[in-house]
Amino acid sequence: MAVYKSKGIVLRSIRYGEADRILDLYTRDSGLVSAIAKGIRRTKSRFGGRLEPLSCVDFLAYEGRTLDTVTQVEVLRSFHGVRENLKRLKAAGGMISAVRALSGGDEADRRVFNLLYHALDALESRETDFDAVGSAFALKLSILAGYTPRLDACVSCERDLAEVTGEGPLYFAPPLGGVLCAGCRSPSREAGLVGDSFPLSPDTLAALQDLVVRPIREVAVEDGLEESVRRVVSAHVLAHAPGNASFAAPDRRTLRPA
Numbered sequence: 228m229a230v231y232k233s234k235g236i237v238l239r240s241i242r243y244g245e246a247d248r249i250l251d252l253y254t255r256d257s258g259l260v261s262a263i264a265k266g267i268r269r270t271k272s273r274f275g276g277r278l279e280p281l282s283c284v285d286f287l288a289y290e291g292r293t294l295d296t297v298t299q300v301e302v303l304r305s306f307h308g309v310r311e312n313l314k315r316l317k318a319a320g321g322m323i324s325a326v327r328a329l330s331g332g333d334e335a336d337r338r339v340f341n342l343l344y345h346a347l348d349a350l351e352s353r354e355t356d357f358d359a360v361g362s363a364f365a366l367k368l369s370i371l372a373g374y375t376p377r378l379d380a381c382v383s384c385e386r387d388l389a390e391v392t393g394e395g396p397l398y399f400a401p402p403l404g405g406v407l408c409a410g411c412r413s414p415s416r417e418a419g420l421v422g423d424s425f426p427l428s429p430d431t432l433a434a435l436q437d438l439v440v441r442p443i444r445e446v447a448v449e450d451g452l453e454e455s456v457r458r459v460v461s462a463h464v465l466a467h468a469p470g471n472a473s474f475a476a477p478d479r480r481t482l483r484p485a
């Protein structure tokens with residue numbers, strides 16, 4: 228059995244049987260991993276409370292046929308400040324959903340691990356604007372996953388958006404991965420290409436462009452735009468999510484309660 232060591236962030240930690248826990252981790256070196264930690268809930272467990280969701284841990288495990296087995300854990304950062312605040316926790320929950328939706332299989336991407344770590348750090352260290360961190364995270368994650376939204380030009384005619392704003396409203400078209408000008412939207416809609424496209428205000432577009440380029444610690448969304456920004460980001464993620472099918476083989480999934 229291959230033994231390996233990695234850093235990982237606990238995405239989910241669920242009870243299994245009398246004393247065990249099944250963990251989903253996003254690891255720095257192996258991407259998404261499901262593992263069992265045995266004996267964890269016994270009072271003298273060597274794991275103690277170290278496997279709370281969102282914790283960033285250094286762990287040692289050996290590979291198994293259906294699940295890996297965690298044998299040692301050391302907490303690097305518990306992020307308890309995120310877990311103990313409902314608004315922060317909600318934003319973190321959205322981030323975890325985005326990771327599940329956009330990260331396929333066992334492919335390791337250290338940039339995803341680092342982005343998740345820095346996003347949790349940003350949530351814990353600030354007092355407001357948690358939604359901005361959640362939206363920025365999902366947007367940046369979609370770019371790392373290869374689904375960069377087109378926010379500078381119309382996805383159809385490729386004209387610069389600054390040039391076409393006088394011609395009518397802009398639209399965000401999730402299946403096309405970007406913005407459509409008014410002139411291109413009607414023919415695209417008739418061709419059945421735009422899905423649930425919806426109008427996009429210039430202010431929301433500017434806020435999205437800013438989230439893409441700004442470091443996650445510094446992101447902010449102007450008051451009143453949070454909802455429209457979140458709508459674009461979640462539609463974009465959903466349109467490009469390959470689903471969770473590639474995350475876990477069926478035999479792994481049966482171990483998880485729905």
Ligand SMILES: [Zn+2]
Nearest residue numbers: 381384408411
């Ligand atoms: Zn166009």
